[in-house]
Amino acid sequence: MSARPGALAHHFDSLEQQHEAATLGMWVFLASEILFFGGVLTAYAVYRSLHGDAFAAGSKELFTTVGAINTAVLLSSSLTMALAVYFAHTGRRDWLTLCVGLTMLFGVAFLAVKGTEYYREYRESLIPRYAFDLDKWKDEGAAFGHRVEMFFLFYFVLTGLHAVHMFVGMGLLTYLFVRSRRGDFLPEYYTPVEVIGLYWHFVDIVWIFLFPLLYLIRH
Amino acid sequence: MTTAIAEPRPSPPHHRPDDRVPDYINVSYGVKSWLLTTDHKRIALLYLISITLMFFIGGAFAVVIRLELATPKGDLVSADTYNKLFTMHGIVMLFFFLIPSIPAVLGNFLVPLMVGAKDLAFPRLNLASWYVYMTGALFTLWAMLAGGVDTGWTFYTPLSTSPTTHTHVIPTAVGILILGFSSILTGLNFVVTIHRMRAPGLTWMRLPLFIWSIYGTSLIMLLGTPVITITLVLVAVERLWGIGFFDPRVGGDPVLFQHLFWFYSHPAVYIMILPAMGVVSELVTTFARKTIFGYKFVAYSSMAIAVFGFLVWGHHMFVADESAYAALVFSALSFLVAIPSAIKVFNWTATLYKGSIVFHTPMLYAFGFVGLFTIGGLTGLMLATLAIDVHVTDTYFVVAHFHYIMVGGAIMGYLGGLHFWWPKMTGRMYPEFWAKIAAAIIFFGFNLTFFPQFLLGYLGMNRRYWEYAEEYQVLNVMSSAGATILGVGYLIPFVYLTWSLWRAKEAGPNPWGATGLEWLTPSPPPQDNFPETPVVTMPPYVYSRKEAEVVG
Numbered sequence: 001m002s003a004r005p006g007a008l009a010h011h012f013d014s015l016e017q018q019h020e021a022a023t024l025g026m027w028v029f030l031a032s033e034i035l036f037f038g039g040v041l042t043a044y045a046v047y048r049s050l051h052g053d054a055f056a057a058g059s060k061e062l063f064t065t066v067g068a069i070n071t072a073v074l075l076s077s078s079l080t081m082a083l084a085v086y087f088a089h090t091g092r093r094d095w096l097t098l099c100v101g102l103t104m105l106f107g108v109a110f111l112a113v114k115g116t117e118y119y120r121e122y123r124e125s126l127i128p129r130y131a132f133d134l135d136k137w138k139d140e141g142a143a144f145g146h147r148v149e150m151f152f153l154f155y156f157v158l159t160g161l162h163a164v165h166m167f168v169g170m171g172l173l174t175y176l177f178v179r180s181r182r183g184d185f186l187p188e189y190y191t192p193v194e195v196i197g198l199y200w201h202f203v204d205i206v207w208i209f210l211f212p213l214l215y216l217i218r219h
Numbered sequence: 220m221t222t223a224i225a226e227p228r229p230s231p232p233h234h235r236p237d238d239r240v241p242d243y244i245n246v247s248y249g250v251k252s253w254l255l256t257t258d259h260k261r262i263a264l265l266y267l268i269s270i271t272l273m274f275f276i277g278g279a280f281a282v283v284i285r286l287e288l289a290t291p292k293g294d295l296v297s298a299d300t301y302n303k304l305f306t307m308h309g310i311v312m313l314f315f316f317l318i319p320s321i322p323a324v325l326g327n328f329l330v331p332l333m334v335g336a337k338d339l340a341f342p343r344l345n346l347a348s349w350y351v352y353m354t355g356a357l358f359t360l361w362a363m364l365a366g367g368v369d370t371g372w373t374f375y376t377p378l379s380t381s382p383t384t385h386t387h388v389i390p391t392a393v394g395i396l397i398l399g400f401s402s403i404l405t406g407l408n409f410v411v412t413i414h415r416m417r418a419p420g421l422t423w424m425r426l427p428l429f430i431w432s433i434y435g436t437s438l439i440m441l442l443g444t445p446v447i448t449i450t451l452v453l454v455a456v457e458r459l460w461g462i463g464f465f466d467p468r469v470g471g472d473p474v475l476f477q478h479l480f481w482f483y484s485h486p487a488v489y490i491m492i493l494p495a496m497g498v499v500s501e502l503v504t505t506f507a508r509k510t511i512f513g514y515k516f517v518a519y520s521s522m523a524i525a526v527f528g529f530l531v532w533g534h535h536m537f538v539a540d541e542s543a544y545a546a547l548v549f550s551a552l553s554f555l556v557a558i559p560s561a562i563k564v565f566n567w568t569a570t571l572y573k574g575s576i577v578f579h580t581p582m583l584y585a586f587g588f589v590g591l592f593t594i595g596g597l598t599g600l601m602l603a604t605l606a607i608d609v610h611v612t613d614t615y616f617v618v619a620h621f622h623y624i625m626v627g628g629a630i631m632g633y634l635g636g637l638h639f640w641w642p643k644m645t646g647r648m649y650p651e652f653w654a655k656i657a658a659a660i661i662f663f664g665f666n667l668t669f670f671p672q673f674l675l676g677y678l679g680m681n682r683r684y685w686e687y688a689e690e691y692q693v694l695n696v697m698s699s700a701g702a703t704i705l706g707v708g709y710l711i712p713f714v715y716l717t718w719s720l721w722r723a724k725e726a727g728p729n730p731w732g733a734t735g736l737e738w739l740t741p742s743p744p745p746q747d748n749f750p751e752t753p754v755v756t757m758p759p760y761v762y763s764r765k766e767a768e769v770v771g
Contacts, residue, residue, distance in 0.1 A: 011337035011416075013752075021340040021415040028407050028441060036445035039479055040453065043464050051470050128469075129462040146469040153464065157456060 007189045019191045026195045030202045037161070037206055044154050044213065051147040057137065058151030059218040061126055063117055067215040070113050071207065077106030078204045085197045088180070088190035096193070097180045103200065104173045111166055114159065121152075128153045155214055162210060165203045172196045240750065242646065242743040257342035258746055263328035264644070265349050270316050270324065271713070273356065277311035278706065280304050285668075285702040288695050293686035301685035302369035303386065309372030314395050315356055317625055318487060320633045321494035322440070323352070323405055326433045328644055330409055332737035332744065333427050335418025335753045340411040348404035355398030362390035371683065373484070376465040376476040380457040389458060392451045399444045399451075402490075406440030409433055418736065420755035424518075427735055427759050428511060431518040432497025435525035439486045439493075443529070447483035450476065474540050481532035489528040491625055492592070493521060495632020496563055499585045502635055503567045505733040506582035507574025510760040513566045520559035527556045537608045546605055553603035560596050564589060579731070580654035584635030587662050591627025595620060598673065613683070616676025622669045634661070634712065641716065642726030646743040650723060653715045661708035667701025734760055 012018040048055050084099035125133035128149045137145035176196055179185065185193055243260045253261055284304050287295040296304065327345065331338050339345050362368060368391045370379040379388050413426075413434050454476070457463020465476045504511050511517055533541060533549030541549075567589060576582070598620040601607050611617060641649050671694040676682075680691045687695065729738040740749050 009342075011339075011342065011747075017415060021411050024414055025341060025407060025411045028410050029403075032403050032407070032441045032445050035442050036449050039446040039449035039482075043453065043475060043479065046472070046475055047464070047470065050472075054470070129460060143470065149462065150464070150469040150471065153456075153460075153462065153469070157453070161452075 015189055019189075019194075022191045022195050023198070026198045030198065033202060037209075040154075040158060040161070041209070041213075044158070047147075047150060047154070048217070051150065053140075054137075054144050054147030055151045056218045057140075057144070058148040058155070059215060061121075061124065061148075061152075062155070062215050063120065064215045066113060066117050067211055070110050070117075071211050073106050073110045073113065074204050074207050077103045077110070078201055080106065081197050081200045084176075085190075085194050088185050088193040089187060091187040093180065093183055093185070096185065097177065100173055100177045100180055100193075104170060104177065107166060107170050107173065111163060111170075114163060118156075126152050128156070158210055158214065162203065162206055165206065169196075169200050169203050172199065240741075240745040242741065243746045244646075244743050246746045255346070257338070257346050259327050259331050259339045259342065259345055260644070260744065260748075262345050262349050263324050266319060266323040266327060266352070269349075269353060269356065270319055273311055273315040274709075276360075277308055277316055278709065280308035280311065281702065282706065284308060285699040287685055288687070289699040291687050291689045291692050291695075296685065298685050299369060302371075302683070303367035305683060306369050306371050307363055307367055310359065310368070310391065310395070312625075313372060313487070313491075314398055315352075315359065317491045317629055318402060319352065319405075320491075320629065321498065321636060322409070322433060322436055322490070323349075323401075325498065325633070325636045325640060326409060326436075326494065327405070329429065329640065329737055330412055330433060331416070332643075332740065332748055333430050333735060334413060334416055335421055335736045335749065335755065336412060336416035337747045337749075339408045340416055341408050344404050345408055348401040348408070351397060351401040351404065355394045355396075355401065357394075358397060359391050359394030362387040362394060365390070373480060374451070374454060374476075375480075376454065376457070376473045377467075379454055380463060380465065382461070389455055392455055396448055396451045396455075399448045402440045402444045406437035406444075409437040410441065413437075418753050418755055421736075424515070425755055425758050426518070427497075428500035428514070428517050428521070429494075429497035432493045432500070432521045435521040436490050436493045438525050439490050439528060443483040443486040443490075446479060447487075450479040450483070453479075474536065477536050477539055478532065481535045482529075485532040485535065486525075486528040488621070488624065489524055491629040492632075493524060495588060495592075495629045495636075496521065498632045498636035498639070499567060499588050500563075501733075501735070502581045502585040502639055503570050504760040504762070505639070505731050506577045506579060506585070507571050508577070508762045509570055509574040510758075510762060511566065512569035512572075513562075514758070514760075516562050517566050520562040523559035524556060527552065527559065531556060531603075534603055534608070537605060538612045550603050550605050554600065557596060557600055560592075564593055564596075580649070580651060580658055581635045581639035583655060583658040583662075584631050584638065587658070588628055588631040588635065591623050591631060591665070595623030595627055598623065611676055613681055614676035615672040615680050615682055618682050619669045619672035619676060622672070627665055627669070631661075634658075637716075638712075639731070640737075641719070642730045643737055643742045643744070645720055646726055646741075647719045647723040648726050648730060649712075649719050650715050653711060657708055657711035657715075660704060660711065664701050664704030664706075664708045668698050668705050669701070671695070671697045671701075734762065 008015050008018060012021070080099045080102040084096055084103060087093075087095040087099055121127065122131060125131045132149055132152070134142070134145035134149070137148055173196065176193060179192065243258055253265065256262060256265075283296065284301070287293065287301060287304075293301070327339070365387055368386045368388055370384060370386070370388060374388070374392065378384055379392075413430060417426075453464050457465060462469060463471065465471045465473045467473070500511060500517055531549060531553045533545055534553045537546050537550075567585075598616070602611070602617065602620055638649055638654060641647070675691055675694050675698075678691065680687055726742045728741050730742075731738070736749075736753055736755070737744075739753060
């Protein structure tokens with residue numbers, strides 16, 4: 001083993017043990033995260049089955065093209081993240097730094113697009129309670145409009161929680177970027193790259209669920 | 220030299236002060252060395268101090284509750300204050316004492332020692348989770364000082380989200396939400412440590428049963444806690460936004476909140492009781508001088524409880540608009556949990572059979588646990604029976620049932636474990652005479668407090684009211700008297716354990732003649748736990764080889 005001194009914490013016997021512990025730790029954390037999103041997705045499933053028509057009507061108001069573009073952006077960021085892990089493993093430091101940087105750029109792009117989307121939804125009076133135009137659905141009855149409101153509550157809470165995870169991910173990527181530029185990662189030791197990569201892919205996968213649940217259920 | 224389950228190489232030089240490695244307490248000094256420590260043993264002590272404080276705060280609320288209920292009239296506090304008292308008693312005792320009690324104190328101290336590791340897998344994360352705990356606790360305490368919260372510890376909607384509820388729901392919920400992260404991180408640390416940090420030769424089937432139960436507990440913490448986190452987020456959204464997911468005006472259903480809430484909060488009961496069961500397995504084998512009867516059954520029953528525990532939450536909604544079919548299924552699943560629990564009780568009993576039983580204090584608590592848990596468990600079966608549950612829902616019968624589990628079970632286990640490992644944690648013995656007296660007082664006081672509540676509930680006295688019909692007074696006075704005795708019982712260990720830190724006799728590495736890696740290292744252990752990584756060559760609880768050795 002020829003990793004830098006200090007890479008191995010004192011309570012581990014070997015870098016391999018340390019690597020396995022860190023990776024398992026992240027997997028276990030992600031299992032916990034699944035239940036976190038699972039709670040609100042369960043609520044979503046319940047109400048979607050109760051108020052399917054209203055949810056479909058709400059979904060029609062979303063900007064599907066923008067959502068699709070954002071999906072592509074996030075999938076690209078997962079690709080660059082996977083490449084980052086590959087380049088860390090093969091010891092190509094510059095490529096690693098580049099890929100981490102690209103992942104960050106895609107992340108920023110996603111959040112920026114999401115921000116403009118929120119703004120457009122505000123302009124179109126789709127913010128529950130504060131700026132919500134119930135009159136759009138007055139033909140279907142007052143209750144129907146309120147259920148569309150419920151859909152938008154889900155939309156904002158789900159995408160909001162996802163965005164919080166993106167922000168955390170951006171912080172982690174910044175940390176990776178600094179460390180990889182400094183040359184901390186070698187083929188013998190790149191555990192943080194892999195562990196943060198796992199997290200990033202998870203956040204990506206959450207979006208893969210949210211996109212159809214929110215944007216594509218109109219039919 | 221006896222052969223325990225493992226032989227350290229070379230055997231540690233006991234009782235030679237000259238060249239002894241400094242123990243974890245003396246290795247460095249000063250407040251900073253404690254507040255910035257990453258040593259799991261020191262963090263365990265930080266937790267011990269914090270949860271003891273929370274225990275006495277929660278206890279103080281209970282004192283006022285029992286004082287109020289000594290007379291049928293609501294004459295001591297107002298109805299609103301009473302609502303706040305039982306709410307805050309529940310919140311403090313459940314979230315800030317019982318849930319972290321055995322895992323965060325004994326688990327933190329013992330998991331690395333029992334698996335032969337130098338520390339938990341993520342020591343800094345471990346320290347962080349204590350700070351997260353303290354942040355959550357301060358939030359909640361602040362909410363209490365600012366005027367408290369009166370929704371019941373369950374935060375049922377629409378009461379908790381209604382604008383007419385003027386108490387501090389949000390800060391309290393935020394405190395519990397923050398606390399949840401502490402639980403998750405602790406559970407994560409335990410799972411990874413148990414998977415990846417075991418000493419050479421320590422296979423899964425050689426693990427102490429305490430580790431199995433902590434493993435099951437950690438799984439519940441990891442998979443249950445995030446659900447209460449998101450549920451409290453949704454409640455906060457509804458309260459702050461003024462419109463929400465449990466709001467019938469937009470097509471929401473308040474019962475959905477109850478489902479999400481109990482999806483965590485029922486398994487949370489197993490977060491409290493499973494570690495206590497693990498402690499009892501250690502105590503019974505040590506003080507009966509016998510190997511556990513049916514190791515695999517006891518180990519797997521911990522996992523079974525963790526799994527089944529997730530499938531029974533619906534029994535809290537038998538009277539809340541749950542369909543008859545769902546209620547039937549939840550009732551049947553609730554009965555199923557009794558099987559692994561009973562396996563444990565029967566196997567402990569079988570372990571005692573023909574054992575050389577020594578009645579030291581920890582064993583008294585173990586006996587207390589088995590008896591009281593059995594009563595709590597069997598009344599749990601009564602409550603899982605639909606017809607009986609409808610009759611006694613929201614009565615003192617339910618209150619008595621869960622106090623038998625949580626106080627009679629979990630706290631008995633915690634105190635037993637605390638006495639058992641106190642010599643390891645501090646290097647000092649506790650005073651046996653006083654400890655036995657306290658154990659007896661606690662057992663008597665507990666039963667006098669809570670047994671009358673079974674009768675009260677069956678006779679129809681509702682919970683959560685600050686006054687009651689006069690015919691219930693005799694039993695209520697008994698309960699209040701018992702609570703006083705119980706309170707005194709809890710103060711005694713607090714006094715003598717504190718005293719023992721300075722005055723009691725030194726314990727030596729293995730005062731009980733117990734097996735288990737933690738007893739191979741000096742008391743208190745050095746910072747890195749073991750002078751040499753131990754190698755395990757045997758299953759746990761091999762007492763046959765130690766028969767010649769005299770206990771204590």
